[in-house]
Amino acid sequence: MAVEIRLLGAGDAAVFDRVADEVFDNPVDPAHTAAFLGDPRNHLWVARDDGVVIGFASALSYVHPDKPWTLWVNEVSVAPSHRRRGIGKELMAALLAHARTLGYAEAWLATEGDNTAARALYRAAGGRESPDIVMAEFTLAP
Numbered sequence: 001m002a003v004e005i006r007l008l009g010a011g012d013a014a015v016f017d018r019v020a021d022e023v024f025d026n027p028v029d030p031a032h033t034a035a036f037l038g039d040p041r042n043h044l045w046v047a048r049d050d051g052v053v054i055g056f057a058s059a060l061s062y063v064h065p066d067k068p069w070t071l072w073v074n075e076v077s078v079a080p081s082h083r084r085r086g087i088g089k090e091l092m093a094a095l096l097a098h099a100r101t102l103g104y105a106e107a108w109l110a111t112e113g114d115n116t117a118a119r120a121l122y123r124a125a126g127g128r129e130s131p132d133i134v135m136a137e138f139t140l141a142p
Contacts, residue, residue, distance in 0.1 A: 004047070005047050005087075005094050008037055021080075042059075043059045043098060045057045047087050055087050056075075056077055057076045057092060057094070058074045059071050059074055059095055059099070070107065072107070073109035076118070083117075089124055092122070110135045
């Protein structure tokens with residue numbers, strides 16, 4: 001059976017009843033899932049193999065007073081059992097094509113400098129690395 005790639009919407013929370021190990025960093029939370037899928041500014045594409053989520057790409061739409069709508073790619077993940085099969089590239093292609101249908105002219109993301117697999121995926125998807133971007137993280141919880 002072929003891997004299915006599809007965009008989820010507000011009524012699709014049950015898709016996460018079956019998720020392969022190591023797709024998400026943490027267990028999927030039903031309340032967070034409902035909030036994410038219920039907001040039209042959030043976009044979540046999943047890859048499923050025989051009904052099991054084996055990968056995803058998530059993104060957020062945002063607008064700023066001096067910039068047009070843009071897509072921020074939050075995270076891309078594929079289960080270790082399904083890596084190196086082009087699934088990440090398919091997810092990225094679906095996500096970027098979706099952004100184009102929304103009329104967005106730009107999408108962006110950030111990743112760790114030593115994450116060679118992610119960097120190769122993003123280059124393969126047509127991304128250009130920027131040498132002058134620095135990411136800062138802020139811990140807000142005690």
